[in-house]
Amino acid sequence: MRISVQQEPFDLGAEANAFAAGDTANGAIVTFTGVVRDLAQTDLAYMEIEHYPGMTERAIAKIAEEAKTRWSLGDVLVIHRYGRLAPGDRIMMVATAAPHRKDAFEAAEYLMDYLKSRAPFWKKEITGSGAEWVAAKDEDEDALSRW
Amino acid sequence: MDVLYFAWVRERIGVPKEKVETTAATVSDLVAELSAREDRYAAAFADLSALRVALDQELADFDAPLAGVREVAFFPPMTGG
Numbered sequence: 001m002r003i004s005v006q007q008e009p010f011d012l013g014a015e016a017n018a019f020a021a022g023d024t025a026n027g028a029i030v031t032f033t034g035v036v037r038d039l040a041q042t043d044l045a046y047m048e049i050e051h052y053p054g055m056t057e058r059a060i061a062k063i064a065e066e067a068k069t070r071w072s073l074g075d076v077l078v079i080h081r082y083g084r085l086a087p088g089d090r091i092m093m094v095a096t097a098a099p100h101r102k103d104a105f106e107a108a109e110y111l112m113d114y115l116k117s118r119a120p121f122w123k124k125e126i127t128g129s130g131a132e133w134v135a136a137k138d139e140d141e142d143a144l145s146r147w
Numbered sequence: 148m149d150v151l152y153f154a155w156v157r158e159r160i161g162v163p164k165e166k167v168e169t170t171a172a173t174v175s176d177l178v179a180e181l182s183a184r185e186d187r188y189a190a191a192f193a194d195l196s197a198l199r200v201a202l203d204q205e206l207a208d209f210d211a212p213l214a215g216v217r218e219v220a221f222f223p224p225m226t227g228g
Contacts, residue, residue, distance in 0.1 A: 034228055050154055052220060055204035080227065092228065112228055120201070120220075121227035122154035133155050136224030 001076045003060045005051060007083040012090060019077050019095045026074035028101035030108045034091040043128040049082040052120035063114040071103040078111065113143045153222035159191040174200050174209045177219065199224055
């Protein structure tokens with residue numbers, strides 16, 4: 001299991017290759033990547049992501065450990081960036097390795113749902129008309145109830 | 148204890164972190180104490196349903212006791228992912 005909370009960009013291909021390398025026990029590897037998008041076409045200049053150093057790593061580790069108890073997982077990777085990100089930049093990725101794909105897919109979805117509303121990150125959007133904190137959505141909170 | 152603020156809570160209160168001497172028994176008591184201090188705290192804590200709290204880096208409830216806690220953090224609902 002590897003968790004990285006970092007400011008610098010990550011190489012999606014290199015991370016996915018390293019995660020999959022030499023793994024003969026797991027027949028399924030799922031990766032998910034989150035990308036900064038210009039949500040409302042509001043002329044998003046960039047996004048500023050703040051986090052809570054210390055708690056962030058602990059919260060993600062706890063979410064990943066919980067995923068490992070719920071599904072048969074060989075390995076988990078979570079990379080989440082903070083700081084200034086432009087539209088098109090990759091914010092984060094999760095990867096799961098499991099003997100079977102159902103576990104890998106479901107665990108990746110579980111990780112994403114929990115990272116959205118239980119990992120201490122806050123997004124601020126800076127547009128041509130000002131800066132605004134992104135509000136948490138009810139549907140993100142509701143998404144947790146399915147697990 | 149150390150009290151930390153993040154995102155708009157930090158902006159509204161004006162500092163990311165401060166030391167607070169308190170005898171507050173619970174998080175709610177601490178919130179009441181801070182809110183009574185100055186308007187900027189009262190403004191930040193006006194709607195507790197819009198806030199979350201962590202005690203020693205674990206999410207907690209506003210009625211949670213503060214005994215033994217070293218670090219309290221207030222922030223809006225998280226928007227990771």
